[in-house]
Amino acid sequence: MSPPVRPRGSTGRLGAALIGLLLVLAATAAPASAASAAASQEAATRTTASTSAGITRTDTAPPKSPALAPGDASSGTPTPTPTPGPPQLDPLPSRLITTLPLTVSGTADPGEVIDISGGSSTSADSSCAATAGDDGRFRCAIQRLPDGPGVPVRAVSRSTGLADSGRVDVLTPPVITSADGGTTGGGIRGTAYTGATVTVTAETGDSCSFPADSGGSWGCVIPGLRDGSHTISATQVAPFSSTRSAASRSITVVVDTVAPGAPTLTSPAPGTSAAAGKPITFGGAGEAGAGVTVYANTSRATTVACTATVTGTSWSCTAALQPGDYLASALQRDAAGNVSAGSNAVAISVEAAAAAPPATGKPSPSTTPAPAQPAPPTAAPPSPSAPTHAETRGWTDTPFSTASAPVVSAATMPGWLRSVGLAIAALLLLVLPGRLLVAALSRPREPAARRASIFGRNRARSELGEADALLGGAHAASTPGSQPVWLAPVIGVTAAALVTLSTSVQDASAYLRLLAAVALAVVGVNAIWLLAARGMTRHLGLTPARSVVRPWLLPVVAATALGSRFIGLEPALLFGLVVGAVLPEAADRIARGRTAAVQLSAVAALGVLAWLIVGVLPSPSGDVSAFVRELANSTALIAIGSTAIALLPFGGLAGRAVLRWSRPLWLAMALVVYTVLFALLLPVASLVQAGSGMVAMVVAALVFAVLSVSVWLWERYVEPAR
Missing domain, CATH: 2.60.40.10 (Immunoglobulins)
Known part of the structure; x- marks a missing residue:
């Protein structure tokens, strides 16, 4: 039996299939880097095998390739470079930063150099630089930052310029x-x-x-x-x-509060006479290292002749004085600032240089006259009518010129805010408790009720009334009666003399000038007070207000002046209203309140205007300029101080009339007036230099407020219940 006949081409197809299976297995086991080449070889083998078998076929499904790794060049599509991002600061401290350095940290792209700075300074100690590590973290410390709220802190990428920022509050220790x-x-x-x-x-x-x-x-x-x-x-x-x-x-400091002993003045000898312009040598003994100041005193002024430092135990200095009779003495100040008592006094005199007498003889004909030599120039002695600044310093000093001119700027805002705070404190601790105290004292009582009181006995309304007689009340002012003509000028001069007691004046001529300036300021303040009342009553259609002199206000004038001097207020708190305005009987509560508000506003405006003038006046160079400066200063102090006291809401003062008419208006006026008052009076070095004076005043105000409120509560609630 013959073998079966196989179809033509079957053997070729079987071989091609086996070869393809082997190639697929090889491609599966091959590394990823060779996958593409294996696929190409498989396709070529398939084509060859098919051709040899006499069959032509096109594969519609190409073999699957394994996944490519990102960034692999064999993929054919390049991966884009990532865009760098800005640096990111870690949260900055929200609490107040009181110690430095400040460590700043954050995140950025690895390898980025980040510049970090604080505040607006570009100094090395206010900035630092850090490089982000592999984990993207960076950190560096800023050594110094300015004090203040919201201090900016920035982090900037050095390569891209991208930045991040934040803010911190900083308060570093003060510097001694x-x-x-x-x-x-x-x-x-x-x-x-x-x-x-x-x-x-x-x-x-x-x-x-x-x-x-x-x-x-x-x-x-x-x-x-x-x-x-x-x-x-x-x-x-x-x-x-x-x-x-x-x-x-x-x-470490060495405290020395012991004043050194008085130096000695051994030269020149007493009674020494010197020519004008010729140096005079002063000398003596003192404490080693102390500074000695020699003063030359005349009947008109005191001048500083010269200064020296004690070397070993001796000192000396020279000075040229103007013609006149002097009494020289010396003081010494040690390194701690303690000043000694005065040394012994030495009387000296300086004579004016005598003019050269004119030539009277004729030259001899037998001799040849020598050519005339020009006389050396000499300084002409000063005219007695034009004394030098050093000689006039005593009578050009202005005792009331201690108030700085009002300035409203960003730098002065803390001072104004402090004045507002003090004004509010004065209202809460002094004015309003005082009002409650007066109301409690003047509360009417039933005559038949003979009950015990915290004041020791019962008091009828006739004794206390409305407390109007406390500072010149409406009862007394309503019937002024006839007053002698001389009373007004006498009371005005007396008030001016009492005001001058608020400061010390060494020179007699300066005191007379100051007294004249203060008297004129008192006249001006009282005149504005009366004119404002008369103008307002005419505006309201009433009979013009009449004037009345109030001598019983002189104790208030004296109390403010002497109190300012005792406490050491510079500038002083002064009061000068000694003339009142009597309104007609037809004036009701509204008319009286409006009139009082206009009076207070007018006097306060006068004081602020004078205060502004003080800031533009130059330093005094003579008697007239010194008088003008003292007039402006005293007008500002008396007007603003008088407004603050007259605004008190009790007694017969104008503030009570304003309060009865409109409480919001009184409160607004009080806040403005007392803010201006404290801005004028502060800073008061005698009160806050050591801190104890200010503490004592605050404690006294608190005690007064507590006692006043307690009395009012007792008389208002406890006593009636009994």
Whole structure:
């Protein structure tokens, strides 16, 4: 039997299939990098096998290739380069930063260099640079930041310029500029954040506080420190945060409160006479290292002749004085600032240079006259009618010129805010409790009720009434009666003399000039007070107000003047209203309130205008300019002080009439007037230099407020219930 006949081409097809299966198995086991080549070889083999078998076929489904790895070049599509992102800062501290350095951290692309800066400064200690690690984290420390709220902190990529930022509040310790190891009488100076309150503390626990001025400077005297070496440091509290800063670097100071002994003046000898313009040598003995100042006193003024430093135990200096008779003496100040008593006095005289007599003889004909030599120029002695500035310093000093001109700017806003706070405190602790106290004292009582009182006995309304007679009330003013013509000028001059007691004046001529300026200011303030009342009553269609002199207000004038001098207020709180305005009987409560409001506003405006004029006046150079400056100063002090006192809402004062008419208007006027008053009076170094004076005043105000409210509550609620 013959073998079966196979179809033609079957053997070729079987071989091609076997070869294809082997190629597929090889491609599956081959690495990914050779997959493409294996597929190409398989396709070629298939084509060859099919051709040899006499069959032509096109594969419609190409063999599947294995997945390509990302970025593999064999894929044919390049992967795009990732775009770098901005750096990201970690959350910055929300609390007040009181110590540096500040560590700043964040994230960025690995290898990026990040520049970090704080504030607006580009200095090296206000910036740093960091490189992001493989994990994308960066970190660096800023050594210095400016004090203040919302200080910006920025992180910038050095390659792309992309940035991120945030803000922090910073208050670093204040700086003590007093010399480390130096000698002091207890005073410490330094710099701090503008408007911050600096507290200086010694190792004994003694301390003092003082606000930094608009330039950041501060200074205070630590009370109670014994003489010797002490270690001190300082902290500060800024207006934008209640958190106290860290302590500053401690320094050591040597406290010396013992004044040195008086120096001796051994030359020139008493009775020495010298020519004008010729140097006079002063000398003597003193404490080593102290500074000596020699004063030349005349009947008109005192001038500084010369200064010297004691070397060893002796000192000397020279001075040229103008013609006149002098009484020379010396003071010395040690390194701590303590001033000694005056030395012995030495009388000397300086004679004016005599003019050269004219030539009277004729030259001899037998001799040849020598050519005339020009006389050396000599300085002409000053005319007695034109004294020098040093000689006139005593009578051009202006005792009331201690108030700085009002300035409204960003730098002065802390001071104005402080004045507003003091005005509110005065209203809450003094004015309103005083009003309650007067109301309690003047509360009517039933005559038949003989009950005990906290004042020891019953008091009828006739005794206290409305307390109108306290400072010149409406009862007395309503019937002025006839007053002698001489009363007004006598009361005015007396008030001016009492006002001048608020400050010390050394020179007699300066005192007379000051008295004249104050008297004119008193006349001006009272005239504005009367004119405002008369103008307002005419405007209301009433009979014009009449004037009446109130001598019983002189104790108020004296109390404010002497109180200012006793406490040390510079500038002083003054009162000068000694003339009142009597309104007609037809004036009702509204008319009286409106008239009083106009009077208070007019006098306050006069005071503010005079205060502004003080700021534009130059330093006095003569008697007239000194008088003008004193007139402006005294008008500002008397007008603003009188408005503040007359605004009190009790007695027969104008403030009570305004309060009865409109309480909101009285409150607004009081807030404005007392803010201006405290802005004029502050800073008062005598009250806040050591801190104890201000604390005493606050405690006294609190005690007064508590006692006044207690009396009012007793008389208003407790006593009637009994």
